[in-house]
Amino acid sequence: xxxxxxxxxxxxxxxxxxxxxxxxxxxxxxxxxxxxxxxxxxxxxxxxxxxxxxxxxxxxxxxxxxxxxxxxxxxxxxxxxxxxxxxxxxxxxxxxxxxxxxxxxxxxxxxxxxxxxxxxxxxxxxxxxxxxxxxxxxxxxxxxxxxxxxxxxxxxxxxxxxxxxxxxxxxxxxxxxxxxxxxxxxxxxxxxxxxxxxxxxxxxxxxxxxxxxxxxxxxxxxxxxxxxxxxxxxxxxxxxxxxxxxxxxxxxxxxxxxxxxxxxxxxxxxxxxxxxxxxxxxxxxxxxxxxxxxxxxxxxxxxxxxxxxxxxxxxxxxxxxxxxxxxxxxxxxxxxxxxxxxxxxxxxxxxxxxxxxxxxxxxxxxxxxxxxxxxxxxxxxxxxxxxxxxxxxxxxxxxxxxxxxxxxxxxxxxxxxxxxxxxxxxxxxxxxxxxxxxxxxxxxxxxxxxxxxxxxxxxxxxxxxxxxxxx
Numbered sequence: 048x049x050x051x052x053x054x055x056x057x058x059x060x061x062x063x064x065x066x067x068x069x070x071x072x073x074x075x076x077x078x079x080x081x082x083x084x085x086x087x088x089x090x091x092x093x094x095x096x097x098x099x100x101x102x103x104x105x106x107x108x109x110x111x112x113x114x115x116x117x118x119x120x121x122x123x124x125x126x127x128x129x130x131x132x133x134x135x136x137x138x139x140x141x142x143x144x145x146x147x148x149x150x151x152x153x154x155x156x157x158x159x160x161x162x163x164x165x166x167x168x169x170x171x172x173x174x175x176x177x178x179x180x181x182x183x184x185x186x187x188x189x190x191x192x193x194x195x196x197x198x199x200x201x202x203x204x205x206x207x208x209x210x211x212x213x214x215x216x217x218x219x220x221x222x223x224x225x226x227x228x229x230x231x232x233x234x235x236x237x238x239x240x241x242x243x244x245x246x247x248x249x250x251x252x253x254x255x256x257x258x259x260x261x262x263x264x265x266x267x268x269x270x271x272x273x274x275x276x277x278x279x280x281x282x283x284x285x286x287x288x289x290x291x292x293x294x295x296x297x298x299x300x301x302x303x304x305x306x307x308x309x310x311x312x313x314x315x316x317x318x319x320x321x322x323x324x325x326x327x328x329x330x331x332x333x334x335x336x337x338x339x340x341x342x343x344x345x346x347x348x349x350x351x352x353x354x355x356x357x358x359x360x361x362x363x364x365x366x367x368x369x370x371x372x373x374x375x376x377x378x379x380x381x382x383x384x385x386x387x388x389x390x391x392x393x394x395x396x397x398x399x400x401x402x403x404x405x406x407x408x409x410x411x412x413x414x415x416x417x418x419x420x421x422x423x424x425x426x427x428x429x430x431x432x433x434x435x436x437x438x439x440x441x442x443x444x445x446x447x448x449x450x451x452x453x454x455x456x457x458x459x460x461x462x463x464x465x466x467x468x469x470x471x472x473x474x475x476x477x478x479x480x481x482x483x484x485x486x487x488x489x490x491x492x493x494x495x496x497x498x499x500x501x502x503x504x505x506x507x508x509x510x511x512x513x514x515x516x517x518x
Contacts, residue, residue, distance in 0.1 A: 067499060142242055
């Protein structure tokens with residue numbers, strides 16, 4: 048089997064974890080849980096944005112982990128096309144088309160969320176949201192019927208035309224109108240970095256050092272963009288379409304590009320070990336110790352950076368990294384080479400991020416700091432080792448299928464809560480039952496768990512049926 052056709056299941060699990068925590072963080076009860084249950088810069092009870100607050104929480108790992116997984120997927124997707132004979136020119140065109148599709152996706156779903164159609168949402172808003180979800184199958188799914196490419200294309204174009212008409216003709220809450228500026232900013236960022244990240248990888252696929260060398264130039268633009276009258280500021284502000292592209296979005300290439308390196312590590316390992324189906328767990332004790340140390344390392348960094356125990360965090364991080372390094376070197380399984388490469392790169396990025404911590408007022412997601420990019424990228428590398436131990440070495444794929452399956456269908460998982468589950472709960476009035484759980488912190492958290500579990504099961508259903516959205 049061609050290695051690029053094999054799935055990196057650990058990567059699917061990491062992406063699924065990011066989706067799970069993304070949905071959970073948005074569905075737990077607001078205002079009554081401890082501050083570390085929300086974004087660090089948006090503390091309870093009022094959840095007002097306070098950019099001066101340093102630190103991160105588990106919620107602040109969600110987006111960078113998803114970005115990292117996206118970057119890691121580029122080598123798999125594009126190498127498969129290159130090996131099938133697709134030219135670079137065609138690949139660039141495909142990347143641009145997919146970027147525009149993702150940008151359209153960002154605009155469309157934002158207009159179709161029920162709370163943007165009616166405030167509070169009513170039956171009309173919920174039905175429109177459900178209809179929008181169905182319509183996206185026409186636009187983004189490979190149609191199952193045995194149709195010619197022309198008919199496939201015509202049906203998809205028809206879906207886009209209907210969706211545009213829908214956005215232009217429905218009435219919105221609070222007398223708002225259709226606007227290109229109204230979009231899901233997370234998806235729009237993904238659209239931008241997917242285009243730039245894919246093209247950068249395509250032209251540096253055999254030269255990772257060239258890829259890394261691009262990042263200091265991007266850093267230079269960010270650091271000098273505040274200088275009045277400079278060309279750096281002009282370039283930073285340059286955009287023909289502000290609703291589509293802003294240079295500011297490219298800061299997340301500091302997470303995407305390390306992700307591409309992780310993807311290359313995994314793809315190269317699969318290529319070498321594609322026939323290795325060993326399940327020899329004689330070294331399970333060592334791998335279990337490694338997993339435990341890495342888990343403690345991740346949790347400790349989040350807790351200590353949030354609580355601002357900076358010196359203690361640096362010292363204990365170096366100690367734990369040293370222990371983990373010994374365990375990685377002792378590993379004798381066929382996975383050792385992959386884990387070593389992931390660990391060394393992750394260790395470097397994490398420590399680099401901690402050295403940057405004092406810069407820009409401390410580590411923050413918003414407004415994102417360089418410490419944030421490097422620390423979260425490093426933690427993502429270490430998390431990928433954890434999922435590799437679970438999924439690849441210990442073969443616990445069935446146990447983690449609730450993460451793996453949605454991780455293979457991220458766009459359906461991303462919108463199904465807002466466009467399917469909440470509308471169904473609203474139409475059946477079961478939303479009132481769920482909202483009764485807002486009375487105390489524990490029930491408020493349980494509410495998020497229930498909602499997130501339903502979304503993950505819903506997305507898993509489509510993956511099992513091999514129904515995917517391709518944006």
